[in-house]
Amino acid sequence: MSTSPLEPVSHRPVAAAAVPGSGGATPATLASEYEVTASAGAATKLRPVREIGPTGRPRPKLRDPKPLSEHGPAVVLALCNQKGGVGKTTTTINLGAALTEFGRRVLLVDFDPQGALSVGLGVNPMELDQTIYNALMERSVTADDILIKTGAGMDLLPSNIDLSAAEVQLVGEVAREQTLQRVLAPVLGDYDVVLIDCQPSLGLLTINALTAADGVIIPLECEYFSLRGVALLIQTIEKVSERLNPQLELEGILATMYDGRTLHGREVLARVVQAFGDKVFHTVIKRTVRFPETTVAGEPITSYASSSVGAAAYRDLAREVVARCLAE
Numbered sequence: 001m002s003t004s005p006l007e008p009v010s011h012r013p014v015a016a017a018a019v020p021g022s023g024g025a026t027p028a029t030l031a032s033e034y035e036v037t038a039s040a041g042a043a044t045k046l047r048p049v050r051e052i053g054p055t056g057r058p059r060p061k062l063r064d065p066k067p068l069s070e071h072g073p074a075v076v077l078a079l080c081n082q083k084g085g086v087g088k089t090t091t092t093i094n095l096g097a098a099l100t101e102f103g104r105r106v107l108l109v110d111f112d113p114q115g116a117l118s119v120g121l122g123v124n125p126m127e128l129d130q131t132i133y134n135a136l137m138e139r140s141v142t143a144d145d146i147l148i149k150t151g152a153g154m155d156l157l158p159s160n161i162d163l164s165a166a167e168v169q170l171v172g173e174v175a176r177e178q179t180l181q182r183v184l185a186p187v188l189g190d191y192d193v194v195l196i197d198c199q200p201s202l203g204l205l206t207i208n209a210l211t212a213a214d215g216v217i218i219p220l221e222c223e224y225f226s227l228r229g230v231a232l233l234i235q236t237i238e239k240v241s242e243r244l245n246p247q248l249e250l251e252g253i254l255a256t257m258y259d260g261r262t263l264h265g266r267e268v269l270a271r272v273v274q275a276f277g278d279k280v281f282h283t284v285i286k287r288t289v290r291f292p293e294t295t296v297a298g299e300p301i302t303s304y305a306s307s308s309v310g311a312a313a314y315r316d317l318a319r320e321v322v323a324r325c326l327a328e
């Protein structure tokens with residue numbers, strides 16, 4: 001990645017994001033996104049050809065991904081943001097579950113010592129003898145040795161508090177940044193997508209996740225301080241891309257915990273689109289109590305509340321992710 005997504009758009013006039021459908025678009029793209037509904041004497045009226053989504057841009061028609069006849073090798077995506085509680089784990093579980101519904105083989109990697117991803121899939125991490133920590137630190141332990149088949153149809157490499165020691169212990173290792181990549185390499189052929197749930201930090205574990213990944217998805221909470229720290233995150237992604245993993249791409253920014261009824265929520269989302277333009281997914285995850293409920297239930301929203309707005313949103317996100325970066 002050569003330039004920061006913050007740079008090309010930072011000089012855009014604020015008004016650009018307020019124009020429905022513009023998102024900083026050029027007149028040519030605007031013309032193709034609107035149709036004339038009245039002219040000849042009357043004032044010309046423009047109607048958007050496509051429905052305007054919450055990001056202020058016309059929503060693309062998202063179709064279901066085609067079924068795959070062959071599986072693998074996997075595209076590895078890291079869910080990353082050093083800010084805590086922005087929806088990384090929730091997105092890992094529910095994007096994974098929606099991709100599973102679309103016939104993709106999904107491996108989830110719990111890369112946070114809190115073990116919230118494991119808990120969210122009904123696994124008690126404290127009862128596990130071996131976790132991702134052992135696969136990272138012991139050459140004799142493979143990903144297959146620690147792999148758990150969850151009820152949600154996805155496979156999981158679990159984690160627990162042991163992983164916090166790896167951050168310190170890995171420092172002395174040769175090729176310390178490539179440790180997770182080495183663990184994942186033998187199983188990539190078995191999956192279509194691997195989602196890594198990162199912990200809220202930019203330490204060595206997160207660098208390992210970025211080194212193992214093809215792409216990064218940044219969940220961003222729609223609240224005032226959400227953009228703080230994102231520049232540092234983007235810089236970190238760029239450094240990893242330059243020094244360790246040239247194929248790493250920022251795949252998208254996902255607006256989470258959105259409340260479209262408040263002016264504040266709408267303003268924050270407009271600022272995010274203003275800053276990141278087309279990197280922002282059209283799908284926006286609304287704030288709803290259904291998500292905390294799913295954690296207690298230990299299952300994805302796509303099965304816990306299959307016809308809910310939240311489940312539909314993560315299915316839309318899965319359609320977008322497939323269109324952006326997965327094989328069809």
Ligand SMILES: Nc1ncnc2c1ncn2[C@@H]1O[C@H](COP(=O)(O)OP(=O)(O)OP(=O)(O)O)[C@@H](O)[C@H]1O
Nearest residue numbers: 084085086087088089090200257286287288291292
């Ligand atoms: N769209 C949403 N609406 C309401 N609550 C949500 C939403 N998404 C996530 N939550 C809740 O917010 C809390 C934080 O979400 P989550 O654990 O996914 O964030 P995180 O970024 O993984 O946090 P951490 O940085 O601690 O790992 C959880 O209780 C979760 O259930």
Ligand SMILES: [Mg+2]
Nearest residue numbers: 088089112116
């Ligand atoms: Mg988390």
